[in-house]
Structures are given as structure tokens and as C-alpha cells.
Amino acid sequence: MILTADEKAMLKGAEGEAVRRALHYQRQVGQFFGAQRMVPITNAHMMGDIEVLGDAGLAFLEEMRILGARARIPITTNARCIDFDWAERLGQDSGECAKERKVIATLQAMDIMTTDTCINYQTLYQPHLGERVAWGDTGTCIYANSVFGARTNFESGPAALAASVTGRVPDYGYQLDRHRRGTFLVDASRATLPDLADWGAMGRLIGEHRQNYYAVPVITGIARAPLADELKHLGCALASYGSMAMFHMPGVTPEAPSVEAACGGTVPRGQPLVVDDAAIEAVYRGYPTGDGAARLVVFSGPQLSLFEIRQLAAMFDGRRVASGSSVFLTSGNGVLSAARKLGYLKPLEEAGVAVLEGVCFYILQNLSQMREANGWRTLVSNSAKIVNIIGAHRFHTVLRRTAICVEVACTGRLPEHAA
Amino acid sequence: MGMAFHCAETGVRQPAPILTIAVERGFGPVVEGEALVSEEGFSPRYDLDRWSGLITKPGHKLEGETIKDRICFFPTAKGGIAAGWAFNDIRAKGIAPKAFIFGVTNPVMVQGAILAGIPITEGWSPDPAGLLRTGDWVRVDPERRVIEVLRRGGEA
Numbered sequence: 001m002i003l004t005a006d007e008k009a010m011l012k013g014a015e016g017e018a019v020r021r022a023l024h025y026q027r028q029v030g031q032f033f034g035a036q037r038m039v040p041i042t043n044a045h046m047m048g049d050i051e052v053l054g055d056a057g058l059a060f061l062e063e064m065r066i067l068g069a070r071a072r073i074p075i076t077t078n079a080r081c082i083d084f085d086w087a088e089r090l091g092q093d094s095g096e097c098a099k100e101r102k103v104i105a106t107l108q109a110m111d112i113m114t115t116d117t118c119i120n121y122q123t124l125y126q127p128h129l130g131e132r133v134a135w136g137d138t139g140t141c142i143y144a145n146s147v148f149g150a151r152t153n154f155e156s157g158p159a160a161l162a163a164s165v166t167g168r169v170p171d172y173g174y175q176l177d178r179h180r181r182g183t184f185l186v187d188a189s190r191a192t193l194p195d196l197a198d199w200g201a202m203g204r205l206i207g208e209h210r211q212n213y214y215a216v217p218v219i220t221g222i223a224r225a226p227l228a229d230e231l232k233h234l235g236c237a238l239a240s241y242g243s244m245a246m247f248h249m250p251g252v253t254p255e256a257p258s259v260e261a262a263c264g265g266t267v268p269r270g271q272p273l274v275v276d277d278a279a280i281e282a283v284y285r286g287y288p289t290g291d292g293a294a295r296l297v298v299f300s301g302p303q304l305s306l307f308e309i310r311q312l313a314a315m316f317d318g319r320r321v322a323s324g325s326s327v328f329l330t331s332g333n334g335v336l337s338a339a340r341k342l343g344y345l346k347p348l349e350e351a352g353v354a355v356l357e358g359v360c361f362y363i364l365q366n367l368s369q370m371r372e373a374n375g376w377r378t379l380v381s382n383s384a385k386i387v388n389i390i391g392a393h394r395f396h397t398v399l400r401r402t403a404i405c406v407e408v409a410c411t412g413r414l415p416e417h418a419a
Numbered sequence: 420m421g422m423a424f425h426c427a428e429t430g431v432r433q434p435a436p437i438l439t440i441a442v443e444r445g446f447g448p449v450v451e452g453e454a455l456v457s458e459e460g461f462s463p464r465y466d467l468d469r470w471s472g473l474i475t476k477p478g479h480k481l482e483g484e485t486i487k488d489r490i491c492f493f494p495t496a497k498g499g500i501a502a503g504w505a506f507n508d509i510r511a512k513g514i515a516p517k518a519f520i521f522g523v524t525n526p527v528m529v530q531g532a533i534l535a536g537i538p539i540t541e542g543w544s545p546d547p548a549g550l551l552r553t554g555d556w557v558r559v560d561p562e563r564r565v566i567e568v569l570r571r572g573g574e575a
Contacts, residue, residue, distance in 0.1 A: 028533050029526070032446050032541075052501050054469075054508030060534075078500075136500040136527070156503020159530040173526060211460055211495045213525035243460075243496050243525050368468075389499065391465050391476035 001030055001170075002037050010166065018069035022162035029159065030170025038168040039175060043127060044075035044134040045120050046160035048107060050100045051081035051365045053157070058099055061106045064161070069110050075164035076115040076124055077107060078137050079303060079330070079360035086356055091373055092366045100365070112164070116358030117332030119303045121148070122228060124334075129254050132175060134163035138239035139232065139302050139385070141174075145246040147231055149254035151175050154213070154245060173213075174245050180255060181264035182218035182248045184210060185272035189221025192277055195401040196308070199230045200384025201283040202275050203237025204399075209273050211242050218248045218262045220272070226252060229305050236302050237384040287387075287398040289378075289414045294398065295322075296376040297409040300330040300361035301386030306338050312353075313344040315406045321352035322412035326374060330356045353409075362390040371395060380408045436558075436567035438550055442520070443542025445561025446529070450538050451569070452490045452517040454555045456547060457481050460495035463505040463531075472514030486516045490557050492547055494522040502531035510535040518559045520566060522546065540566070 003011070011027070013020045026038065050058060082092055082100045104114050115124060120135075121143040127133050127150035134155040135141050144150040153173040155163060163169050173179055186206055193199055206217050217238070226234075226249070238244040248255060248262035256262035299312060309331065321327045329348065331339070336357050339345050345355055364370065371393060379395040381387050382405045387397035398414065408414055459480045463469060466476040472487040496502075506528075509515045518538040519528060532539035538561050551557070554572020 025533065028446065029530055032444050032529050032533070032539075033526070034444070047500050047503070052464075052504045052508070054504070054511060056507050056511030057504045060507065136503070138500055138527075153526045154500060156500045156527040156530045158503050158507075158534045159526070211497065212523050213496065214523075240499070241497075243499075245525075362464075389462075389465055391479075392467055392469075394475060394477060396477065 001027060001035055007038055016068045018064050018067040019165055021067070022069070022165040025158070026162050026166060026168065026170055030172060033170065033172035035170035035172040037171050039132055039171045040167055041132045041134050041163055041169055042073060043125055044071070044073060044155070044160045044164040045078065045136060045140055046075060046112070046164070047078040047136050047157045048103060048161070049080035049363060050096055050103050051363050053103060058103055058106070061103065065106050065109050069165050071111040071164035072167045073164055074113065075160065076113045076120050078116070079118045079363065080116050080358055081363045081365040083356045083359045086354070090364070090366070090370060092364070096365050115332065117303055117334070118360055119232065119305065119332065122232065122305050123332060132169065134160050134169050136160055138245070139236040141245050142235035142239045142247065143232060145174050145180070146235060146248065146253050179214055180246060181216060182262040182268065183214070183216045184218070184268050184270070185259070186217050186219045186275055187221050187272040188219055188275045189223070190274070190276035191280060193230070195382070196229060196233045197382040197384065197399055197401045198280055199233040200237040201280045201399060203234045204241045204283060204384045204388070205275050205279055206273060207238045207240065207242025207244055213243050213245060215242060215244055216246045216248065217244070218250065218256065218259055220250055220259060222249055222252065229308055232302055233383065240385040240388045284399060288396070289398060290396065292414050292416065293412065294378045294380045294408045294414045295325045295412055296379045297325070297327045297405050298361045298379055298381045298386060299383070299405070300328060301383050301389065303331040303360060304329060304335065306335050309335065309339045309344050311402070312406070313347045315403065316351040316353060317347040319351050319410045321409050325409060325412045326376070327353045327409045328356060328361050329353050330359050330361055333357055362386055368393045380405055380414065434569065436569055437571070438568040440547055440566040441544045442540040442564045442566060445538070445540040445564055446533055447518065447536065447538025447561045449558065449560045450490065450517045451556065451558045452488060453572070454492060454551055454553060454557045455481065455484060455486060455489040456492045456551050456553045458494065458548065460497040461491070461493040462497035462499045462502070463509070464499040464501035465497055469505055469509055470512070472509065487514045489516050490518045490520060490559060491516045492520045492551065494548070496521060496523065496525040496528045500527055502527045503534065504531070506531035506535040506537055510537060520559065540564070
């Protein structure tokens, strides 16, 4: 790996021990992937909450802070595992809550902006074509690469932190032109995609078809201009089921003026993967529904936009969450503040929906214990990502369209044969 | 690692490997251990109980198996950004595997393994599916980019 004079000095400790360690770590990662150099970045986004950090991660952060780690570019944080206003009601552990406060204080002491949102790309920062950033979670990465044409790899917490401390990332993967070309075609011309869940279901079908970080689907035949929330659910599902970091949509995404351009001039041979209405209906039918009882409905993972909350507010208006059922909605502070001001939260809260701030449902501290204490078995959501990602907590999950989710919330039952 | 040094010191000859698998990329020291071979991809967030080390995702092909102290073979990485911190966490809790061996991985697994100091490799030839079984004893040498199967499970 060829380093600049500045980088060589950093590795010798010229900018302190925290910078030396961060760059040393980044160089090891870069060497694994055969990176030739480091490249400067403008923005970072990191995951760091006590549920995933554990005591070892918190100790690591505290050590970095004491060693003098400071972000030299703006860095924001992803959703966390505790909304302190809800912790007691949800039976979350007070010791872990105290540690989470310590995490937040430690991050802030390193000049990290604790924004606690996984939809930074909708609410905080929109990088331009070719701009290099260091983002995680995966939903933020695939949106940055695909919709903005910015450049990022999946940067996990320690990697994004290191990137903010050095202002650089190793030049590999999606930083390089050669990995950004489409590798297979998807024909979605017979998919109607009326609901956000359909976009997630499409993401599942494409993601499971090629589970590979370097697979880049080129999705053709989308009949109308997709909305940001639709691309969000598509991207999150592609990343979740396929570990994918980029897609092209000719005529929609900036590096795909045409199918040929998206593929770097040579269109991949072979039949395209067909995603049509029948395939999407089959996704819905594929979730076992058991005896039909469904006592938990979740609108989260990714956090909701103001537009999604407005839609749910209208759907829950005048209705009540079924007795014995729980319904959760999560978003970031910015979106929820606006939703409160615009009156969208009132009908949701009156219906009995729990509105949580700065968290994502699947990472909630104590979730397995919460599931047992509440007797939750089946989790219904319109997010294809969350029904996939929450598996280790032993939920039985069902993907359904938004209106059905609201129906389940208010009746406690899954309607038969309906998506 | 300890075992290999022990053999060198005492002059005991290592038996020739039953099978050698070449890998494309690697990080970490030489390790030996029992293989855990998965037909299915892996994510510490989706599949693993990060307090016990057991794979708990309902329906995962290795549901109920532990990753602790094993050399884990996974064809793919699933998801997810969590591995970046989670591997360091499970190492501190004493439930980490000895190494991660991936057919295709993603940067998060690599970032996480390097932070935690857990050996990791990517790319394999031949594909161990059908050649290697859970319980086989293997040695991973990331620097030489090879994995050697030293003996079959159940053999002394």
C-alpha cells in the first residue's frame, strides 16, 4: 500500500496515538482487500450502541477517547438500542441504560454527533455523485452508492470511527470504479409495487438470488418514478438479504443513464431475474402464519420518514390497537419533532402505538427478554429488512403490506391469504 | 498455533494433511481447531445469540450449534454492520470462534475480525462443501493462504 508523507507520519505517531492506531487498523483492513492507497472522505456515519458494543466495545471507545481520538470530519451516529423515555416501561436493564449514557458521552467527547438515526441519507446529509464517505449501517451504504452515486463500503462502527479520526478510508471495494458496474439484470416490468413492503419483497427476491457483497443488480422496467421511501426499503432489503451495497436503476440512479452504462459498456449475458407480481405474492405466502394470532406489529428498521408517519397517522386515525397487542414505530428526533408539530403523532398515540425515538426495534436492549415477558411470538411488519434481521431473537416474522399491518395491529389477527 | 509449535519442539512429525484448501485473502496468526461447516451464510446479528455463542435463528442450518473455539466455514456473509463490534464483544465474553473462513465475505466481517484479532480468510479452492465436515480438525494459515485438514472428526 502506498502511503503519503502525512500518512507515514501518522503511522509514526506524529498526530498522536489514537490517529496512529486508527490508521494502522485501516491499513490492515486495506491490505486484506489489496487496497493500493488511502483516499480522503468528507463524512462518516457509525453504529455504536451498548447492545452491539458490549462492555469490550465501550472500553475500546473510552480508550480511544483518552488517547485523544477526535473526529476530523463530520460523523453522525446510527439508531441506538435505548430510548431513555421508554426504557423502564420496556423493562430494559438500568445498568445497560447507564452504560448507554456513557457510550453517548464518550462519543460526544470525540466530537461525534449522536444523531441516532439510520436514515441520515433522508434527514442529515446527502452526498453528491462521486463523493467519498464512510457509512454504516448497510441501508445507508446502499442508498449512498446507488441513489446518490456517492462511494462507500459497508463501514462498521470501528471502521467508521477510524475513518473519522484519520479523515480517510482504504481504497477498495465500492471506492473503485470496477466494483460499481452492474453484474446482473433484473426485469421488474411486470411488478406493480404499490406498497413499501413490495419494494422490500423485491429486494428480498433479488438479494437471495445472489448473496454477494460484490453483486450489483441492474433493475429494469420500473414503470414510474420511485419515491425515496420505496428506494429505501428496496435498498435495505437488498443489503439485508443479499449483503449487497449497490444497485442500478436505469433512468433513476445517477450512474445508470442506460443499462449499458450501468454495466460499464458490456451487458451481462444470461436471462434476467424476473421479479413480477406473482413472485412478490409468493413471498407473502411463504411466511407461515400459524394459528393467525399476531400480537406484535412493528414499523421500524429502517426508521420511518415523515411521509411514512403521515400515512400511518391517517390509517390509525380513530382506531385502537387491539387489547393485548403491541405496536411500535421508531424514527429519529428530527422526523419525530416535525411529526409532533404537524399533528401526525396524536392519532398514533391515541390509537395506542408506541412511538420510540432514536432507536430501531431490532437492536433494542433486552429484546429477547422483552419478547418472553410479553409473550410475543409472531412479529408482523411492512419492512422486509426487519423480518429478516431479527431472527436471532427467535421471533416468527411475517411480512405484510402496510394496510394489512395496521389491520393486524387493530385486530390481533393475521387475515388469511392476504398480503 | 500452540499445537504446531509443540510438534516442532518435540520433533513429532505432523501427518500430511488429508486435504489442502487454498484461500485468496487472509488475516491473523496460524490456528488449529475443530471445523464447523455451514451450507448457509452467517451474520452475528441475524443468526447468533451473542451471550451464549449459539446459532439461534429459527431454521438456520446450524441452529443449536456453538461457534465457540471452532473454525467456522461459511459460504457467504449476511447483512449487516454489527460484526464490526460484535466480534470484539464475543471475544471478550470468551465465546469467539478460532477463525472465520468465508467463501465470499463483506468488509464488515473483515473489519470486525481484525479489530478482535480473530483470523479470517476469504475465497476458497476447492469449495469445502462435501469435502469437509463439522468435527474435522483443521489448521488455518492466513499468511500462507492455506487451510489444511489434519484429521477427520471422531479420529484420535
